[in-house]
Structures are given as C-alpha cells and as structure tokens.
Amino acid sequence: MEALLHQLMAGFATGGIYASLALALVMIYQATHLVNFAQGEMAMFSTYLAWSLINAGMPYWLAFVLTVAISFLIGVFIERVVIRPVESAPVLAVVTVFIALLVILNSLAGWIYTYTIKSFPSPFPPGMALGRFMSPHEVGAIGVTLVVLAALYAFFRFTPLGLAMRAAAQNPASSRLVGIRVGWMLALGWGLAAAVGAVAGMMVAPIVYLDPNMMGGILLYAFAAALLGGIDSPMGAVIGGFVVGVLENVLGAFVIGNELKLSVALVLIIGVLLVRPSGFFGKVHVTRV
C-alpha cells in the first residue's frame, strides 16, 4: 500500500512535468495545427543554459528566471526566423523543419556540452521533505508546475493580450480586422511554449539527469498526454499529463516493469488515435463535404 502511494505521488510529480510540456505542444498546435516535434529539444537546450548559468556561480532561482526569459526570446526568435518563412508551405515541409530543428538543437547541445551525462541540481534541498511518500524535489516540482499552470491560466483568461492570443489562434482573419498583429501573437505563443518547456526541463533534469537526449522519452509522454486530453484542449493536456505520469509510474512499478515504461506512452498514443482521436476533452472535427 505504501509503495503504491509512493508511486502515485511520484507519478503526480513527473505528471506535472508532462503536463507542462503537453501544454506547450497544445499552445503551438492551437496556433499552427501542427505538433512541434522540437519542443523537447528546445526544453533540453534551455536546461543546459540553466546548467551553464548555475555552474558559472549564479544562484539557482536567478538562473531559473533568466533561463525562462532567454528561452522565451529563443522561442520568439525561432518562430520569426525559422517557422515564419514556411508559414504557408505544405504540412510536410513544416514537419521537416520541426524535425530539422530537433536534430540541430540536439547536435548543437552535444557539440557544446558533450554527450556526457551531467547531474542537475534541485532547488529543493533534502531537508525540506514534507511527507514520507514524496521526495522534496517531487513536492517542489508539483508546486512549480501548479504555479506555472495557474499563471498561464490567468494570463490567457484575464489579460487583453491573452485574449488576443486566443483570438488569433481561433480566427486569424477576424483578428486582423480588430487590429491584432497575428504574426506577433504566433511568435509570442512560441515564446511562451519555449518558456514553459524550459521550466519542465529544469524540473525533470534532477530526475533523469542532463544529457542531449534527455527529453526524447519525455516528449513522447507529453505527446501521449496531449493526445489523451485532446490535442486542442489546454485543460485536457494538463489532466492528460497527470494521468500519463501516474499510469507510467504505477504500471512501471507493479505491472510491466521499468523496461517497458515507455511503451505505455506509445500504447496510449496508438490507442487514443484508434479509439478516440479527439481525446477526452478535444473537439470532434467535422468537415463539410
């Protein structure tokens, strides 16, 4: 019983991280109707950035904030320079760009930081333990995730800029007619997604350690989470993230073993696509013939 509870809690902690990354995927998807395959590598790169800053002697939280800010700018930059030119290109071309971005960021990180696995500090020291079932980092990661989610919710729900971003994703033509600069809203969306990804990267790095391939599996879980909730539903992505996190941990510990954990994500992806392609909270798309 205690072991199960422990796995459940651990699942919540990693689930929060999947939820963040899934939310980043959904944000890009809502604006472009494409899944950004490079989202994980962008997060990985941000995490290396944080590692550099911390290693240079910067206090953790300062490095954290700076990394989030820089990641935001990198996200905006990537949209403006790499994605914008292929805006109206065929889907396959854009997907190719995403994959190129994935490979480039991965190799770049390997080239700069080498492929040696590094440890990444947690800002939550062992003394901070709250319960028997969770490590301090797990508690902290959940806290940070919840703060990020709440901030995003408030931003999109209550600010004029957040409203404009939702409008631009929903109806670009109409948005221009009320004066919204739709191109910049997309760039802003990329910036936010990159920032959220950076937080996810920094929260997961103490668990999986830092190496250029660290986000490969995590992106798969996040993708499964986003699909489970419905790829166009932010709330669905968050719930999906926690569900996937818990499933992964519990099934991995008691049913299928650690080696097959990643297959949980793959089975979920295929299962959702087969049975309910719009996920649990997504819109069912109907096209008029």
Place this chain on the structure above:
Amino acid sequence: MLLEANNLTAGYGQTRVLHGVDFAIEKGSITALLGANGAGKTTTLRALCGMVKTGGEIRFEGRRIDRAATEDIVRLGVAHVPDGRGTFLTLSVEENLRLGAYSRRDRQAVGEDLERVLGYFPVLRERRRQQAGTLSGGEQQMLAVSRGLMLKPKLMLLDEPSFGLAPLLVRELFSILRAIREREGVSMMLVEQNAAMALELADHAYLIETGRVVLQGSSKELKSNDAVRRSYLGY
C-alpha cells in the same frame, strides 16, 4: 471627404476583380455599394482594409492607406464588419466585444462603451457570457456590428449585414444602424444585395457591375433611375 478611392484595382492571384473604381465617402454619411453577385462589392471593402492586393490610391482623412497593413488601417478608426460575420466562435460574447476594442488606447473607457453598445442590442446583453458560436445567425450579425462599434470607429464598412436574416430582423438591424449613425456620428459604407433597404438607409450610392462603377448619385436619384428600379429593386 473621409475616404477617397481613385482608380482602385484589386484581385485575387491572377484574377482581377476591380478594374479601377473611384468613389468617395463623405464624413458622417452612409454610402451604399450596390451590385449583383460577383460585381466586386466585397472585394472593394477588402481592398479598403488592405486584405487583398490593390492598385490605385486610397486616402483616409487625406492619408494614403493603400499600402498599409490591415492592422494599421484598423488603428486609424476603420471597422470592417466582414461577410460571414467573423465571429470568434469559441470565445464568449463579451470577449468578442472586448476584442473589438483591442487596438484602442483608452482601455479605461472600454467597459463603459461595452454597456453603451449592448444598449443597442439587448439580445446580446442577455447572452453576454454565452459562447458566441451558439448564437443564431442574426445574433452573430448583431455581434459583428457591435464588435465593429467597440473600436469607436470613424468609418464602418458593413458587408451584407442583411445576409441570411429574416425580413423582420433586417428591418430591426437597419433601424439600429440608423440610430448608430445619428448618435455616434459614424460614417458607413454599406455593401448590400438588398438594394431597397440599402437605398432607404444610405445618403449616397454607387452601383458596380463587373468591377466598374456604372452609376452613382444620391439615394433618391438612384431610386428613381429606371435601370436600377428594374434590375435591383424589382418593380
């Protein structure tokens, strides 16, 4: 003159739709743009807002806007109520209205204007928190007009506001438009297939056929023109 277009051309890709039209909108007036399907009425409005590729010259309050981006033209005070209504379907009625005021600088006044605009359309007030996609066609048309009003525009471009509305609703909408012109002093350019209603409301009208202005004059003149009467008014 609030707006002047000289030798305005526009088209989509290789196809030219407007072959050099001239018109002007007087400050505080309602100008109707009449014509059959495919004459180029919608394209004219789109050209004014920089939504299609244009040639020729457009001046708004004396300033050239024919090269400007749509978003910047909106900021000058031109509200376009598009065909198809342009509703933000997944957002609430109130959010739709607030978006109309997005480019305004005086954010504090928006709440007050929201109440004033809802005063014209009580149906929308009742449905304020409702998702806009659930509104009926007529309500979405009212929402589109209200969203345009939220800009506090100098000029409103209305693309077939009567399209798909029941006759009674058309009458109601047009009387509201008349009230808006009187109380807010907004100039309007109205594109309509319902020529009778449009001439009733407008001061001045242009008739376009296949991308050219073939007739213009005061509404009174056009109403009594035999060709207009036979082809567009049907009596």
